[in-house]
Amino acid sequence: MKTPATRSGPSPAPPRRSRGAARHRIEPPSRLTLAALFFAAVLLLPACTGALRALRMGESLFGGGPFRALGLSGPLACFLGGGTLFALAYFLFRIPPRPYVAVHEATHALVGLLFGARVSRMRIGEESGSVDVSRSNAAILLAPYFLPLPAVAVLLVFGLGCAVAPLRGTAAGAVFAVLAGLAWGFHFCFTLNALLQPQTDLDAYGFFFSCVSLFFLNAVLLYFSLLAFGAASLPEGLRLLSDSIGRSYEWLWDWAFSLRAASEAAA
Numbered sequence: 001m002k003t004p005a006t007r008s009g010p011s012p013a014p015p016r017r018s019r020g021a022a023r024h025r026i027e028p029p030s031r032l033t034l035a036a037l038f039f040a041a042v043l044l045l046p047a048c049t050g051a052l053r054a055l056r057m058g059e060s061l062f063g064g065g066p067f068r069a070l071g072l073s074g075p076l077a078c079f080l081g082g083g084t085l086f087a088l089a090y091f092l093f094r095i096p097p098r099p100y101v102a103v104h105e106a107t108h109a110l111v112g113l114l115f116g117a118r119v120s121r122m123r124i125g126e127e128s129g130s131v132d133v134s135r136s137n138a139a140i141l142l143a144p145y146f147l148p149l150p151a152v153a154v155l156l157v158f159g160l161g162c163a164v165a166p167l168r169g170t171a172a173g174a175v176f177a178v179l180a181g182l183a184w185g186f187h188f189c190f191t192l193n194a195l196l197q198p199q200t201d202l203d204a205y206g207f208f209f210s211c212v213s214l215f216f217l218n219a220v221l222l223y224f225s226l227l228a229f230g231a232a233s234l235p236e237g238l239r240l241l242s243d244s245i246g247r248s249y250e251w252l253w254d255w256a257f258s259l260r261a262a263s264e265a266a267a
Helices: 031-061 074-093 098-114 138-146 149-164 171-195 207-227 234-266
Strands: 119-124 129-133
Touching (some): 098 138, 098 149, 138 171, 149 171, 149 207, 171 207, 207 234
């Protein structure tokens, strides 16, 4: 599948383009900026492990249900069911990529608008597309890889429904959890397929920085997507996530201190 494309203002030396890669005309970051981003990605690695731990520990916040005997809460089982259903359909029926191309380009455009860019000339093809934006940055370039617009739409509708009537723990809430799982399955399947191909989107601000930040942002957004269907409040979910990430950095600090102490003792 050709991956979608996004373009911004012209520069005399456009980056190398691969098959279906994004077409950005941006000023390349300086070596100092790339080094700083690489260092920031290294510092973000413990947060990635903390976010994964929060996803596992968050099961206690997602609520009960008939799937407890399997170690799953009701919302999580419905969510995983929807994601698995889409993954099976994706691999068995070869879903055409055009809907993903449209979502990909719309995400570039939406985030570009949020950053004050002018958006024009969106083109959606069978396997690739492009959109022109007047400015670009890491958030605009990487947005389609961590921001699943269909899942956001499901969560917004679910949130509006909860404002009218209690939906958590009901059959309607379970349906929304399945829809959210389908939307995340759509995001993961097509995004992983795109990332398996050469992507200039990931190279612009450093491949390592892009991969680490995308991993972290996907894990955090997935955590809050699941939390939306559980019985816990947002402050409880934030507390669990921050505690889990904090413990990762505490472990790293303790490990570094013990390593230093061991080296001093050996000397």
